[in-house]
Amino acid sequence: xxxxxxxxxxxxxxxxxxxxxxxxxxxxxxxxxxxxxxxxxxxxxxxxxxxxxxxxxxxxxxxxxxxxxxxxxxxxxxxxxxxxxxxxxxxxxxxxxxxxxxxxxxxxxxxxxxxxxxxxxxxxxxxxxxxxxxxxxxxxxxxxxxxxxxxxxxxxxxxxxxxxxxxxxxxxxxxxxxxxxxxxxxx
Numbered sequence: 001x002x003x004x005x006x007x008x009x010x011x012x013x014x015x016x017x018x019x020x021x022x023x024x025x026x027x028x029x030x031x032x033x034x035x036x037x038x039x040x041x042x043x044x045x046x047x048x049x050x051x052x053x054x055x056x057x058x059x060x061x062x063x064x065x066x067x068x069x070x071x072x073x074x075x076x077x078x079x080x081x082x083x084x085x086x087x088x089x090x091x092x093x094x095x096x097x098x099x100x101x102x103x104x105x106x107x108x109x110x111x112x113x114x115x116x117x118x119x120x121x122x123x124x125x126x127x128x129x130x131x132x133x134x135x136x137x138x139x140x141x142x143x144x145x146x147x148x149x150x151x152x153x154x155x156x157x158x159x160x161x162x163x164x165x166x167x168x169x170x171x172x173x174x175x176x177x178x179x180x181x182x183x184x185x186x187x
Contacts, residue, residue, distance in 0.1 A: 041068055042065060044061055045061050049094070062095055086153060089115070095151060113127065122152060125149075127147070
C-alpha cells in the first residue's frame with residue numbers, strides 16, 4: 001500500500017485482522033513515525049487473553065498503550081478508530097477484568113460483568129455486580145450491589161461511578177497503581 005488512507009481502508013475492510021495493523025505499523029516505522037509503536041502495543045493488547053496468571057502483564061501492557069495514546073494526535077486516533085475500533089467489546093472486557101483484579105482484588109470467578117448500552121460513541125458502558133446477579137432478588141438493593149463502569153474506546157481508560165456524601169456521584173479514574181483517584185466529569 002502506498003499511503004495511510006489505503007491502510008485505513010484496509011483496516012475498515014478487515015477490522016479483526018491483526019496482520020493488516022502490523023503491516024501498517026511496519027509502513028509507519030519505515031517512515032520514522034512513532035505511531036508504529038502504538039499500533040504494535042495495541043496488537044499485543046488486543047490479542048492478550050485474560051487469565052489469572054497474566055493480569056499483571058496485561059495491566060503493564062495496557063498502561064504502556066494508554067501512555068502511548070496520550071502522546072498521539074487525538075484526531076488521528078479517532079479517524080483510524082472509525083475504521084477499526086481500538087477498544088472493541090472483547091478488549092473492554094479484558095481491561096475491566098484486569099481493573100477489577102488490580103483495584104478490587106476480584107478474581108475472574110467473582111467478576112460478573114454486563115454491558116449497558118454504548119455510553120457514548122467514545123466509551124463502553126458496563127456494569128460489575130458484587131455477587132452473582134442470578135442470586136440477587138429484584139429490589140432496590142440490587143442497584144447497590146452493582147458498580148457502573150465506562151471504558152474509553154480509544155485509550156482503554158476505565159472510569160468508575162462513585163458516591164461521596166458531600167458531592168454526590170462522580171466518575172473516578174485510576175492510573176498506574178490504581179491507588180490515586182483522579183475525579184473527573186467525563187472520561
